């Protein structure tokens with residue numbers, strides 16, 4: 043027991059990205075920490091998410107590039123027909139997963155974190171029940187508890203999965219086979235990334251979206267230009283306003299498509315496989331949260347900006363939640379950031395999370411990224427706060443580096459306040475958009491204005507000049523707005 047008679051200063055339930063960062067940060071600051079994990083160390087990101095999917099995207103992206111004879115001939119290059127080995131691409135992803143999982147586990151051990159294997163649950167806000175893999179049940183006391191149990195794929199009613207012909211991203215990352223024709227249900231970032239992988243490797247894709255436009259979570263202008271290239275320009279038939287009301291696994295897989303509004307059966311498809319990419323649900327059911335009176339919000343744990351768990355809007359002492367289970371910007375770096383914010387608060391360094399400055403990226407070829415407000419939300423904010431919203435567009439086709447790469451399909455949209463010049467958000471589609479967004483995210487985090495940002499020198503020739511051009515265009519509107527208010 044430690045000096046306060048607790049077994050630990052901090053127990054973290056769940057060793058995904060959120061739990062990992064929290065546990066490591068706490069141990070490095072002298073706390074006695076245990077982390078409980080029921081599956082593989084590293085959680086979704088390392089085992090079934092970011093890591094394997096990005097490895098598959100890297101390999102399939104190279105296949106796409108080498109197979110694009112028209113693009114290569116623009117450089118005067120004529121490559122031999124591309125051959126690839128599916129199993130070796132899958133091995134690349136699996137090997138990367140093992141390496142990163144092992145590094146992460148060692149990093150926790152080095153920091154002095156006690157790793158406990160089994161299922162954790164709450165038994166009050168300073169007591170955790172641990173059901174070990176052997177079946178032994180233990181109670182552990184802890185001064186603070188962080189819940190970081192993440193999320194699982196959501197499979198809508200009517201869809202039956204068998205893990206082989208109808209599956210979620212959990213299985214897709216293993217790339218066990220390449221169906222000739224695959225239907226992807228959902229056109230969010232996971233659906234888009236797998237459409238990128240499958241089409242690069244020669245599969246035909248039918249993308250089904252229930253909402254009235256494909257890519258519904260992306261900026262409409264970005265969607266217009268990105269879908270032209272990423273969907274229409276590829277072996278992808280995309281349909282919107284249709285609900286996959288029934289999916290029966292087998293050979294072939296049967297899909298029934300109904301009108302989203304009338305529920306009338308519209309079409310039956312017979313495909314080789316179906317990937318269900320319809321979002322994720324929080325892993326919160328078996329945590330015994332009732333024992334501390336927490337009311338879940340659609341399964342998500344309510345938290346404040348310091349990551350304290352809320353009961354009827356008020357923070358519970360010593361109980362914290364981070365990552366996908368809180369339902370805020372469900373991304374690995376959000377989970378990690380929330381984890382360190384929770385621990386800083388435990389250490390009495392009061393800190394709040396700033397969701398506005400957290401970027402998001404889709405690693406298609408080319409990539410899509412965003413940070414801050416959507417245009418719709420920014421307009422609402424502008425009308426409430428009484429300022430004029432500025433919107434400028436900067437095009438990759440005017441960028442020397444993009445032109446040199448023969449990849450000038452791209453757009454950046456910057457949102458800012460016309461009165462102060464403060465950057466409110468950005469949406470980018472184009473080469474290395476995921477890297478480009480970081481510059482804007484940093485500016486949003488510091489609440490910087492386009493007036494100061496437009497003076498910053500960008501390396502020539504680089505893609506970052508797309509951002510520079512946007513800042514400079516925006517700065518003229520701020521000056522203009524200031525002049526016209528005189």
Ligand SMILES: Cc1cc2nc3c(=O)[nH]c(=O)nc-3n(C[C@H](O)[C@H](O)[C@H](O)COP(=O)(O)OP(=O)(O)OC[C@H]3O[C@@H](n4cnc5c(N)ncnc54)[C@H](O)[C@@H]3O)c2cc1C
Nearest residue numbers: 056058059060080085086087091092162192365366373374
């Ligand atoms: C295909 C795919 C691609 C993705 N790509 C990206 C990307 O490129 N970039 C990005 O930022 N994000 C990406 N994500 C999202 C990212 O993986 C998640 O946001 C992130 O993993 C959330 O971390 P977490 O710590 O909240 O939860 P998780 O990573 O889900 O970890 C939670 C852990 O808790 C464990 N657990 C659950 N219940 C218990 C219990 N009762 N006791 C003990 N352990 C328990 C689980 O086994 C799991 O290991 C992707 C996701 C998917 C599915």
